[in-house]
Amino acid sequence: MESLPYYRPRSLIDAFELLAAVSDARWIAGGTDLLVQARKRSQSCGLISLRSIEELGNITTEPDGGLRIGAAMVLSDVRKNRAVRKSCPVLCEAIDVLGSRQIRNVATLGGNLCNASPAADTAPALLALDARVELVSADSRRELPLHDFILGPGKTALKVGEILSALLVPSQLESGACGQAFIRKGRVKMDLAIVSLAVSLSMDGDRCRDIRVAAGAVAPVPLRLIAAEDLLRDTELDDVAIAAAKESAMATVSPIDDQRASAFYRRQLVGVFLERAVRRAAGLAGGESV
Amino acid sequence: MSLHIQFELNGRSTQAKIEPQARLIDTLRETLSHTGTKEGCGEGECGACTVLVDGRVINSCLYPAAEIDGAEVTTIEGLAEGGRHLSPIQSAFLESGGVQCGFCTPGMIMTTVGLLGENPDPSEEEVRDALTGNLCRCTGYVQIVDAIRLAARTLQEGKS
Numbered sequence: 269m270e271s272l273p274y275y276r277p278r279s280l281i282d283a284f285e286l287l288a289a290v291s292d293a294r295w296i297a298g299g300t301d302l303l304v305q306a307r308k309r310s311q312s313c314g315l316i317s318l319r320s321i322e323e324l325g326n327i328t329t330e331p332d333g334g335l336r337i338g339a340a341m342v343l344s345d346v347r348k349n350r351a352v353r354k355s356c357p358v359l360c361e362a363i364d365v366l367g368s369r370q371i372r373n374v375a376t377l378g379g380n381l382c383n384a385s386p387a388a389d390t391a392p393a394l395l396a397l398d399a400r401v402e403l404v405s406a407d408s409r410r411e412l413p414l415h416d417f418i419l420g421p422g423k424t425a426l427k428v429g430e431i432l433s434a435l436l437v438p439s440q441l442e443s444g445a446c447g448q449a450f451i452r453k454g455r456v457k458m459d460l461a462i463v464s465l466a467v468s469l470s471m472d473g474d475r476c477r478d479i480r481v482a483a484g485a486v487a488p489v490p491l492r493l494i495a496a497e498d499l500l501r502d503t504e505l506d507d508v509a510i511a512a513a514k515e516s517a518m519a520t521v522s523p524i525d526d527q528r529a530s531a532f533y534r535r536q537l538v539g540v541f542l543e544r545a546v547r548r549a550a551g552l553a554g555g556e557s558v
Numbered sequence: 559m560s561l562h563i564q565f566e567l568n569g570r571s572t573q574a575k576i577e578p579q580a581r582l583i584d585t586l587r588e589t590l591s592h593t594g595t596k597e598g599c600g601e602g603e604c605g606a607c608t609v610l611v612d613g614r615v616i617n618s619c620l621y622p623a624a625e626i627d628g629a630e631v632t633t634i635e636g637l638a639e640g641g642r643h644l645s646p647i648q649s650a651f652l653e654s655g656g657v658q659c660g661f662c663t664p665g666m667i668m669t670t671v672g673l674l675g676e677n678p679d680p681s682e683e684e685v686r687d688a689l690t691g692n693l694c695r696c697t698g699y700v701q702i703v704d705a706i707r708l709a710a711r712t713l714q715e716g717k718s
Contacts, residue, residue: 271559373614458603458691
């Protein structure tokens with residue numbers, strides 16, 4: 269019996285040619301989700317590895333200060349990148365708590381997002397950064413806001429023949445101070461998130477000029493808490509504003525009971541984390557240089 | 559149809575013929591008879607299968623063997639000098655009593671190699687964080703952490 273193939277194309281062109289030529293083949297990047305699932309479900313198909321494709325594994329800075337992060341770059345490399353450390357500390361914090369070192373040395377942003385777990389650790393951070401995804405196929409290229417890419421548990425807007433090629437993070441450097449924070453709770457460190465929450469804000473003196481808040485593991489998809497943001501924007505992040513935002517956030521999310529935590533507990537944590545993350549981000553914006 | 563891979567295993571140039579979708583752990587244990595690396599879960603959770611690829615700790619149960627073509631792989635078998643004199647990390651595990659059944663130990667030690675390579679003087683917190691991906695059912699981790707801190711001290715002293 270023919271054993272199932274594993275290809276290592278060096279370019280996107282080669283990758284798309286393989287996809288067209290090999291029946292029933294799937295993309296694989298780090299494989300830390302895919303290989304586990306394939307084993308559990310006794311799935312078998314050809315695999316086309318994205319690990320050796322240079323365009324998918326590097327980071328470039330756009331002229332306006334935005335970042336293009338190759339979707340197949342391993343998380344530990346994303347984490348070490350100077351530009352990411354400088355402008356996306358919330359993403360660094362999320363990567364630091366994802367899995368373990370062994371996983372982070374192999375797993376990728378693209379894989380984490382395409383797996384589309386409601387608890388995906390990098391998603392709230394990328395939502396707070398207002399990231400977009402770049403999707404390419406043999407003959408097309410398009411962009412989507414990240415919140416239009418993840419559609420449901422395990423479901424994305426990726427079309428057959430497409431690859432998530434890059435994360436496009438807009439410039440986070442603005443005049444006025446910025447701060448970012450990420451908080452996450454799991455039963456132990458290497459566990460799916462029970463709740464995760466990311467904040468990115470900019471301050472104008474005491475006033476919050478703009479803010480983005482995103483939560484994970486509390487809805488079918490990682491989501492921006494738009495109503496809570498509206499209650500914090502243009503305020504001095506005083507106790508009244510924060511209390512209102514907490515209530516709004518807790519009402520917006522739709523957590524479930526599962527073996528990790530109850531819906532009630534998750535809902536409580538959303539409120540607690542919202543307050544903590546907002547205060548921490550505001551503190552970072554206030555005093556220290558980014 | 560099999561693939562031929564060529565790579566460096568514990569410093570020695572090595573070749574292997576593999577099924578295209580072979581897992582690195584199976585290539586190491588079955589094809590190359592390097593059985594020091596253990597399979598505890600097959601899902602990347604327990605870390606018993608930890609080896610180093612190009613200096614980085616990875617779970618060999620989830621790593622395609624095809625991807626190590628051209629790479630440098632280090633397993634537990636590669637640590638003892640001449641295969642006989644235990645490395646400082648290995649000695650520290652013995653001295654600290656950080657071994658009971660021993661099944662998690664190769665993985666713990668390889669993770670330690672990775673940690674001390676990046677951070678030669680880790681705090682207890684940093685050691686525990688580095689062990690996030692390595693489970694032990696026997697020891698309760700205390701003496702494993704002791705072993706790693708002892709190894710760090712020994713290695714630092716060796717340098718001065």
